[in-house]
Amino acid sequence: MENTAPLIAVVEDEDHLAQGLIFNLQAEGYRTHHEADGDAALAYLLDPDEPVAAVVLDCMLPGADGFTIVRSLREAGRFTPVLMLTARSRPEDILEGIEAGADDYLPKPFELSILLVRLKSLLRRTAWQSAASPAAEQAAPPDEYSFNHRTIRFDALELVAPNRITHLTVMEADLLRHLTQHAGQIVSRKDILEQVWRVHEDTDTRAIDNFIVRLRRYIEDDPAHPQHLITVRGVGYRFLPNP
Template sequence: MSTQPLIAVVEDEEHLAQGLLFNLQAEGYRTHHESDGDAALAWLLDATVSAEPPTAILLDVMLPGRDGFSIVRALRDSGCYTPVLLLTARGRTEDIVEGFAAGADDYLPKPFDLNVLFARITGLLRRMHWHSATPPSLTKAPELPETLILNGRTINFDTLEIAAPDKTIHLTLMEADLLRYLLDHPERIIPRKELLENVWQVKEDTDTRAIDNFIVRLRRYLETDPVHPEHLITVRGVGYRFHPEV
């Protein structure tokens, strides 16, 4: 089996797809192309259980058949957590938030610069293999390397999972990046602008509801009472503060 990453490109605009495939291959990636939403989902689900699933997915939002939002949602529901970079001409805030809510890891508005595309791909692949440093304010779980204990939940950044008392939750890269940043800065008030720029490298004028939605999800994963959080605290009009356990 080749050691070169396999990138799945789901794009129905033929000229754009061929350009992406050519440039990805020139950079040393192997590629697989699908142009129809239904066919793409079928291939991706099959590839997930095959000997060689894709390393990352470049997924157009507007497709014949299923759209990109429903594809990524179906992948996450099936237990497939391959990193997904949405390619979209729909740059409205609502569309970006919908993509994140569906489980996408990043987005790139069309038209885009190839250098930016490759930087995003590199970021996705790098984050899949990070090794988390343990924030000093949290308890290290000695029997599980690279894990943290918070509120009775075991956070494992190697496997991108949270083991709760009654279930195991798989984090997307976006969720894990945000959670890791908060844990690395305990008790500090972190403005939304800082999270946008340092976690996701997006412009400060992007609507911050995307972050708010992610915080709501992380609270569901980690808080005993998500409506009255004790760890992921909102600082009204500013941002968020992470309060570790005493």
């Protein structure tokens, strides 16, 4: 009988860690594919033999690094969920991974149980996107937010605008949800780090600003002159649904 279990790509060059992940993922019922080189991993993920359900991706690899891999996948229109593994001492790795398009992150060293929970969460969200039935949609109100002829569909990880649908990463959707839930209020960079991305560092980083630039391309009529996502100099940002 054909094995139809989800296929997880493990991209990790530390052999002992990779083999441990593979063993435990297979014990949980997943199928696995392993790559230890970044260039080989990118080539495989852009043209896999069969659909990959999710990627567990180390940020530091020989060849292309994890940031390059996830950025290249998103630019190619591949939105496979990516759980990025980062060095504990480098919060900037976490932010760069988020900016590149990773869906979630986990600092090394990590508890295996936490990795499995995070992975299941990403797979569950993907299943909700692809398998939601009309009956289920009628049973519960849609998880969405509308403004200025745009609708953020949090459950489907999409932003629907006139003549365009933009796919969102989990991190992008989580940030947009946080901003819309605090519409009209100033949201500090520190709040984004701690409440949205769970980076408990008292750090003011330009990576957040670069991330906001990308979100403005999604939601603004003129991203160079934003009306909805406003910078509050020296503090953070304010979302205005009706400027």
